[in-house]
Amino acid sequence: MPPAAFHLRATMLPYGDTxxxxxxAGGRVRTRPIDGADPLAPEGGNVRPGHVDAHLHHVTNRDYKDL
Structure with a gap:
């Protein structure tokens, strides 16, 4: 069974609005079509090469009224 391939149509930021x-496929992003690739997401999103979302959600047992 060949590895899964995906197609994504999105705006590449910060380069433009087109x-x-x-x-x-295989852990690599390509600009050439791959036959039989499945759509990855609805059209209209954006791609940010090299962007890492390094945030966290801090959870505490304290009552926020005490802050």
């Missing part, structure tokens, strides 16, 4: 087509 959607582009990207294909993902």
């Amino acid at each position: 959607p582009c087509d990207l294909w993902v």
Whole structure:
């Protein structure tokens, strides 16, 4: 069974506002079409190359009224 391939049509930030087509397979992003690739997400989103979302959600047992 071949590895899964995905197609994504999105705007690549911060480079512009024109959607582009990207294909993902085998851990690599490509600009050339891959036959039979499944759509990854609805059109209209954005892609941020190299972006890492490094935030966290802190949870505490304290009552916030005490802060």
